[in-house]
Amino acid sequence: MPPITADRLLRGWPGPAGTCIRLAAPGDAAEVRDLLALAELSLDQELEKTIEAGTVATTILTGLRAGTSQMLRPLAEAAAVGRPQDAMIGLVTVLVAESPSGQLHGALQAVPPGNVLSEAAAAGVPLPLALVASTKVAKIRGLAVAPTARGLGIGDVLLRRAVRLYHQLDWLLLYGQFPAESGLDSYYGRRGFTVLPPGTGIDLAPLNLPVDIHHEPGEQLFVRWRSTAIR
Incomplete structure (x- = not known):
């Protein structure tokens, strides 16, 4: 398939049952919030404002337009003023499935691993390297x-x-978590992810980070490294 472009991400692709799969846009926030609530997740107020402002995934769009190296610029600028967390919102992606009638039938939110950034810094990893990690690891927060x-x-x-x-x-790494014994292990397994046993975390040593990703109580992790990318 041809590479994804920024324009195509904004415009969208044909999806099942006549839907359009695209980046969230102004007017979507309320429906995204209601959809994520089905998965017992909330929509952060800052992200809700970002969706309504039409500025969701700004750093992701920069990478598509100008190359991956340019994605580090907003991170470096935020780090220079001591507020690296301010750049994280640009790495959040919200995809939606819009029906022919204009209703949203599905939503997916992917986020940078904020805990990895803070734990890496606490472990003595230089901030620039920790920031680079935020452009190498993403969490499928909700589907x-x-x-x-x-x-x-x-x-x-x-x-x-x-x-x-x-x-x-x-x-290099995409991961997420789901309630143990929910039956979702087979769902993610069929889609090319590795489902980790209960109690197992993700070792980030391959990324030269001395930290692990831990699951929340009662949850299991599913992971996919880039070497087995989905087509």
Whole structure:
């Protein structure tokens, strides 16, 4: 398939049941919030404002337009004034599946691993290296499909688009978590992810980071390294 471009990400692709898979845009925030609530997740107020302002995933779009090296510029500028966390919002991606009637039937949110950044800094990793890690690791924070649109493959396409986007931009690791014993291990396993046993974290030594990604209580992690990228 041809590379993803910024314009195509904004305009979208045809999806299942006549949907359009695209980046979230102004007017989407309320429906994204309601969809994520189905997965028992909240929509951060800052991200909600970003969606409504039409500035979601600004750093991701920069990478698509100007190359991955340019994604480090906003991170370096924020770090220079001692506020590296301010640049994290530009690395958040929200993809939606819009129906022909204009309703959102699905949403996916992917975020930079803020805990990895803070733990790496606490472990003595130089800030520039820790910031680079935020452009190498992303978390699939939430994936939700409206009850009336389930079984159509919308979640699968949202997931595939997200993975392909991040891998194209040279992210090395995508991961997420789900409630243990929920049955979702087979769902993610069929989609090319490795589901880790309960209690197992992700060792980031391959990224030269002396930290691990830990799951929350009652959760399991699923992971995919770029060497097995989804097509």
